[in-house]
Each structure stands twice: as structure tokens, then as C-alpha cells.
Amino acid sequence: MAEYKAQIFGAIDQKAQLHPVYTLLVPVIGVVLLGVAQTFSLLLAGFAGVLAEDIGARSTKSLIFTLFVSFGLTLLVVLAWVRLAENRSLQSIGWRFEKAWMRYCRGFAIGLLMNITAIALIAVFGGYSVTSWFSAFANPAALLIIVVFLFGFIIQGGTEEVLVRGWMMSAIASRWGLPLAVGVTSSFFAVLHLPNEWPHVNWIAIANIVLVGVFFALFALKERSLLGVCAAHASWNWIMSIGFGLNVSGIKTDVNPLLANLEQQPEIANWITGGSFGPEGSLMVSIVLLLAIALVWLWSGKKTPKTLGRAHHE
Numbered sequence: 460m461a462e463y464k465a466q467i468f469g470a471i472d473q474k475a476q477l478h479p480v481y482t483l484l485v486p487v488i489g490v491v492l493l494g495v496a497q498t499f500s501l502l503l504a505g506f507a508g509v510l511a512e513d514i515g516a517r518s519t520k521s522l523i524f525t526l527f528v529s530f531g532l533t534l535l536v537v538l539a540w541v542r543l544a545e546n547r548s549l550q551s552i553g554w555r556f557e558k559a560w561m562r563y564c565r566g567f568a569i570g571l572l573m574n575i576t577a578i579a580l581i582a583v584f585g586g587y588s589v590t591s592w593f594s595a596f597a598n599p600a601a602l603l604i605i606v607v608f609l610f611g612f613i614i615q616g617g618t619e620e621v622l623v624r625g626w627m628m629s630a631i632a633s634r635w636g637l638p639l640a641v642g643v644t645s646s647f648f649a650v651l652h653l654p655n656e657w658p659h660v661n662w663i664a665i666a667n668i669v670l671v672g673v674f675f676a677l678f679a680l681k682e683r684s685l686l687g688v689c690a691a692h693a694s695w696n697w698i699m700s701i702g703f704g705l706n707v708s709g710i711k712t713d714v715n716p717l718l719a720n721l722e723q724q725p726e727i728a729n730w731i732t733g734g735s736f737g738p739e740g741s742l743m744v745s746i747v748l749l750l751a752i753a754l755v756w757l758w759s760g761k762k763t764p765k766t767l768g769r770a771h772h773e
Contacts, residue, residue: 463477464632468551468683470551471548471551471629475551476544476547482631482633489623492622522608527611553625553629556684556686559686562690569694571698578705588721588724589720594720597715608697609697612694616694623648628676641677648669661740666745671748675692677752701714702717
């Protein structure tokens with residue numbers, strides 16, 4: 460078998476089951492793994508009393524179930540597939556914990572900063588009005604729900620990063636190189652989000668999800684770890700939905716916002732506000748993501764662009 464073209468997170472043993480044809484089929488296998496995890500989660504939903512109408516209406520109960528159980532099962536299925544089917548270490552998909560606390564906190568702060576910056580830009584152009592401030596603090600139960608959603612988004616964001624940036628990107632890169640791996644996984648990441656608003660999702664939203672996929676990929680490659688991107692992904696979703704009460708990829712969380720309850724102004728163009736998809740359908744988010752991609756590319760941290768090259772061993 461030919462040498463690996465790229466080992467982006469850690470050394471991949473030659474005994475690993477990563478045939479070139481298999482790695483081309485990884486996106487299809489990913490859909491199958493998602494289907495298996497979702498089937499199990501639907502069975503558990505029945506036992507837990509989460510009804511189909513709850514899921515269809517995206518009720519708070521069903522969203523919490525989805526974040527914890529559906530995504531949690533998906534994470535376990537992917538990790539099991541890497542170890543048992545591909546016969547490789549979890550370190551090779553970025554499941555690494557060196558400087559874990561520092562990396563996670565930094566990633567969480569980056570996600571918050573990027574999201575708040577984008578929302579501030581939309582607000583400057585008149586996209587929002589504030590209907591209330593800190594409404595969650597009026598009710599202790601609301602604060603508890605906010606904490607529950609925080610941990611839920613940590614599981615959800617981490618699962619998507621393990622699936623797409625960790626397993627899928629490392630498998631494709633091992634045989635076909637990093638540029639193709641980043642392109643395929645970023646596009647796959649966008650496709651995963653299309654059902655949320657289909658057929659009303661706008662093209663800016665699709666482009667932005669591809670861009671955030673590129674940003675997460677470069678961020679993970681710089682750190683050679685998934686911890687930072689898992690945190691940034693979680694904080695992005697959490698602050699947008701729980702902090703400001705906005706739609707995240709077309710999904711609304713019905714809770715009292717932690718910071719400000721922002722109401723979208725219908726007279727402002729969708730390319731500014733993002734429309735029903737939420738801020739992720741806005742050109743303001745595009746600007747923030749392009750800037751973030753440029754900054755992470757120029758980042759003068761430990762890992763240099765040599766990480767993007769040929770195979771290497773630790």
C-alpha cells in the first residue's frame with residue numbers, strides 16, 4: 460500500500476484500513492453512520508416519551524433530547540467506527556488532549572468573539588431591535604435551561620467536528636491530500652445543514668457554512684487537535700441561540716435569552732439579517748468568516764503551513 464499522503468493530526472499505523480477507494484466513499488459512509496445513530500435515537504425517543512410532534516415542532520424537550528442523545532450516539536458510533544472498522548487510533552482524528560483546558564477555553568472565546576462581532580455588524584445596519592435585556596435572569600429555571608443547552612451544544616458541536624473535521628477530513632487527506640479533504644468536508648458540512656431550511660435556504664447561508672467549515676479545518680490543522688474547534692463550534696451556536704434568541708441555521712430555541720432578546724427587522728434586506736436562516740445567512744457573517752480564515756492562515760503559532768504538506772511522523 461502506498462505511503463499516506465498526509466497524516467494531519469497524528470501518525471496513522473500502516474495496518475489501518477484506509478484503502479484509497481474506501482476513503483473516497485467516506486462521505487457516503489458518514490451518511491450511513493448518521494442514519495444508524497439517528498435510528499437508535501428515534502427508538503430511544505419513543506422510550507423517553509419524546510413524540511414525533513415534539514420533534515417536528517422542534518420543542519425545547521425535543522431539542523435537548525437531540526443535542527444530548529442523538530448527537531451523543533452519533534459521537535459514539537463514529538469513535539467506534541474509527542477504532543473497530545478502520546483500526547486506527549483516536550489521536551489520528553484529532554482526539555488529543557494536550558493543553559486541553561487552554562485550547563478549549565481559547566476556542567470557546569474565539570467562537571464567542573466571531574459571533575458577537577457578526578451580530579454587532581448586523582445591528583449596526585439596523586437588522587435588529589432589542590425587545591428586552593437579560594431576561595433569563597428574571598427566572599432561575601430559565602438560567603438552568605441555559606446551562607443545560609450549553610452542555611448540549613458542547614456535545615453537538617464536538618460531535619460534528621469529530622465526524623467532519625476529525626474522522627472524515629483525516630481519512631480523505633491520508634490518501635488524497637489535504638486540499639481535497641478540506642473541500643469535500645466543508646461541502647459535506649454545508650449539505651448537512653440544508654434540511655434545516657429546505658427549500659428556503661439562501662445561497663449566502665450555504666456559502667457561509669462552507670466558509671465556516673474551511674475556518675474550522677484550518678483552525679484544527681494549526682492546533683493538530685479538535686479541542687479548539689469543538690469549543691468554537693459550541694460557543695458559536697450557544698451564544699447565537701441562547702445569548703440573543705436568534706435562529707441558528709434556521710432553528711429557533713424557545714428560551715429567555717441570556718444577554719439580549721434581538722428581534723429581526725423585516726424591512727431590512729435578508730442579505731444583511733440572514734432572513735429566517737438566522738445570522739448565518741448574512742453577508743456580515745461572510746465578512747467575519749473571511750477575516751477569520753485569513754487570520755488563522757497567518758497565525759504564527761506552533762504549527763506552520765508545513766502541516767499541510769506530505770506525510771510526517773511524530
